[in-house]
Amino acid sequence: MNKYVIFYIIGWILNIEAAFMLLPSICAIIYKEKSVFAFLITIVICLFIGIPLSLRKPKNRVFFAKEGFLIVALAWIVISIMGALPFYISGQIPSYVDALFEIISGFTTTGSSILTDIEAMDYCMLFWRSFAHWIGGMGVLVFLLAIFPMTDGESIHIMRAESPGPSVEKIVPKMRTTAILLYKIYLGMTLLQIVLLLLGGMPLFDALTITFGTAGTGGFAIKNTSIIPYTRYQQAVVTIFMFLFGVNFNIYYLILLRKFKESLKNEELKWYITIVTSAIILISLNIGGIKGFFKSIHHAAFQVSSIITTTGYATVDFNYWPTFSKVILVILMFIGACAGSTGGGIKVSRIVILLKSVRHEISYLTQKRSVKILRINGKKISNETARSVNLYFVAYMFIFTVSLLIISLDNHDFTTSFTAVASTLNNIGPGLEAIGPMGNFSNFSNLSKFVMMFDMLAGRLEIFPVLLPISLGISKIKSHKLTLPR
Template sequence: MNYSIIIYILGWIMNVEAVCMLVPGITALIYREKSGIAFLITILACLAIGVPLVSRKPSKKAFYAREGLVTTALSWIVLSIVGAVPFVLSGAIPDPIDAFFEIVSGFTTTGSSILSDPTQMPYCINIWRCFSHWIGGMGVLVFILTLLPLAGGYHMNLMKAESPGPSVGKLLPKVQSTAKILYKIYIALTVALIILLVLGGMPLYDSLCAAFGTAGTGGFGIKPDSMGSYSLYIQIVITIFMILFGVNFNVYFLLLTRKFSQALKSEEVRCYFFVIIASALMITFNVRHLFDNVWEALQQAFFQVGSIITTTGYATTDFNQWPAVSRTILVLLTFCGACAGSTGGGIKISRLLLLAKSVRKELHLYLHPNAVKKIKMDGKAVSHEVMRATNIYMIVYLMIMAASIFIISFDEFDLVTNFTAVVTTLNNVGPGLSLIGPTGNFGIFSPLSKLVLSFDMLAGRLELFPILILFLRETWKKF
């Protein structure tokens, strides 16, 4: 284990987070809020620790898969602990466990909150909550990759550990160049969304918070009704951009480089849009009697479907009151998730496609035992390693989900609340059903349950294994 390079990167994490806290710090100055002092203290503390750590260059820059997994997990834990400090120091969220839960929900782009009324929070606190979505959406380590020189091809070990999806590839020969392209696309889409929201009459502060949450597919609202009180235009714009941020960013790169045939070839993206359209139409038919006309039902259905499948978690209505069929569809979409290589969470469309193809292959082998049939995605054969990793992921996913539901059941809430609380945090979605629906919050859970759900959010965002590997004794041995 190369401890020196891990400490070096953690130092970078502290420094980058200090810079990011300038956003709420400046907000506090604009609105003349005393809570800004909490951010100033945290910034100084981060720099006091981070600067000495990065000034001492590691003797070895070799960075293998083990270091990549450990560094990613520790980086997100450090990021969350430090990010929670201003909540506690300012008194906005005085309980450390509540503060940790809230910021983990922010960085992992989950959007589950312990707050009943966000309007009671200072402006600087709310924008930090929303900005944490934007930071975590693309990944803080992906950003650091654009700055940090590592030897050889070791960047990929960091990128694979943090990026969502069953496989990560390079858009260009250099991983640093790939990271820069991804962030340029991310920033461009975010800026476009902010402009459209402002043009639609949304206040600049609200536009920034909404854009950060939409881009990171996070979903922290700054109003008790999330997006319900905004205009139809605002809701439609956010619907479109939620769905766009759920698309694999590789597709945008292919479109920008005019490789249209390759972009359109993506089975995952085609399936993603098919699931959205089919789900929205089924829900529209099921809830049409609850609205004034079918067009309003269609708009509400598309917003909720787009919000849940991309794991954004915004809401424009209390879908907890919808018929059972519609609620069931939304719960299934919670598992489904967005595309690999997007800012969305969940199991991912690509994994579900691979699992479906695997089942089809097994059924074919029952009929033709001697047949040789390869699983293909986008016309290319899928390696055995990818299929094995997908199968193991699903096994571990189900084990974590079952264990988490069991632990939080000691809080004595109903099964729907417990089940959807775990599902929505493990898949980084946000709202659940029953007591934690769009009008509820996670403040009802005990400290132990909040820690379990915080673990689920981190595990879900990091694709399970980077967090789990921290608990293996062999991980910390020097070889």
């Protein structure tokens, strides 16, 4: 294993995080908040560790899949440990465990919060937790690839480990150029949403933080009542952009190339639109008697877009919706957005592959002579992709079950415990009952919070990069046991 290149990249990650912290520091200066010192101290710590690591250029910069997965896992753990420091040092979140939970929820674009009074936080802290969504949405390592020269053979391992979905495709031949294009699209859509919200009369600070949460599909709000206080127009803008950020970014590249027919033929996009439309219609009909027809469509569209893209904003407390509508929202939690988007969940493409695999197996059992090939977008699904999807699903269900068992020790009601795991593992944010859109995660034990922190990281990094360090640790322990003298 090339340890030197791992330390080298981690060093650069810390330097980048220090640079990102300059923005909330400026925010603190603008609003004359004393919390600025917490960011300045953290910046110094990041640079104190990061600069020496990044100055030692490794002679051998070649690494493979194992190092790529390990780099991604360690990078997200390190930026979370450092990112929690401003909350803790400033005293805005007195418990470091809670501060770590909050920032992991931010970076993984989950949006689950331990805060009981969000509006009591300083502006710079609210900015940092929302900005963490924007950083984590596209991925800090994808940002590193965009600014840092690296061969395609190396960068593809990082891209595959950090990017959501069953497979990662290059938009253009060079991976670094792909990363730059992705960030250009990401930044362009972010700026467009900010402008539209400002045109709707939203204050600049609100427009920035809400857009960060929308772009990263994170959902940290700056109001205790989420998006409820804002106008119908502003909510509609957020609805549209939540949906758009849940689409595979490759589709936007095709649109920029004016390949409209090719983009519209994308099978995952068709499924995504169908699922969203169906859910909106069903929920609108179900809650129509409560809200009125047009209000029902508005709130159903917002919540469906929010949940399937794993954003987590809310315009209503859907805890009070009929059971049928809540069940639909829970199902959407698991489905998630498209591969190659900033959304979480299992992903629409994986669901499609699993359903096609079931249909293929039934066809094989009933018509053994016929040989059918699994295809998506007219292309054959490789055995490797089908295998990885099946293994992902098995690992997903195992982590979900174990997490639910541990969290149930807190003796919350079943719905709260079940949706707590669903919301953190799928990077949603709110669940139902005690952790609904107007609730929070503060009443869980530290053990449960650590389990949910693991789930948030596992969900954002597609499970396997997080399991690799654990697997390597177990292997080392076993090897040490074997060499112990009798």
